[in-house]
Amino acid sequence: MGVLLLAFLFFLAPSCSPPQPSTPTSPPLSAQTVDLYLKALSSGDYDTAYYLQSEKVRSQISLEDFRDLNRLSYEAYHIKSQSWKILSVEEGTETATVHFSLTSNFQDGTSLTKEGKYSLVKENGEWRIEFVYPAEAQSP
Numbered sequence: 001m002g003v004l005l006l007a008f009l010f011f012l013a014p015s016c017s018p019p020q021p022s023t024p025t026s027p028p029l030s031a032q033t034v035d036l037y038l039k040a041l042s043s044g045d046y047d048t049a050y051y052l053q054s055e056k057v058r059s060q061i062s063l064e065d066f067r068d069l070n071r072l073s074y075e076a077y078h079i080k081s082q083s084w085k086i087l088s089v090e091e092g093t094e095t096a097t098v099h100f101s102l103t104s105n106f107q108d109g110t111s112l113t114k115e116g117k118y119s120l121v122k123e124n125g126e127w128r129i130e131f132v133y134p135a136e137a138q139s140p
């Protein structure tokens with residue numbers, strides 16, 4: 001009888017303890033890939049951004065051309081800094097879509113916020129950027 005009472009108290013004790021604070025969950029891995037990609041682009045680390053793209057995308061542009069295209073784009077638009085927010089994620093087993101908002105701050109003090117989405121595919125167990133859907137400017 002004593003063993004049964006002890007077993008009952010053992011199982012009952014956790015249910016009587018005060019609720020524990022929930023630990024925040026990590027964002028989905030596809031969203032982390034998009035975050036790394038945008039960080040790399042905005043900091044000028046075009047090599048990292050390039051290799052976060054899918055093999056299909058990389059087969060269509062060389063690393064050198066990718067570097068030049070992005071460097072020239074940032075210079076031409078006089079982008080001072082950028083910030084972004086992941087708005088939503090639709091993640092399956094092999095594909096994902098990550099919706100985002102991107103704010104570009106320009107050297108003249110103006111800024112522009114756009115929303116868009118990235119399509120990702122899983123390659124060798126890792127999420128890779130497959131396509132960016134055109135972003136649309138949002139009203140300030």
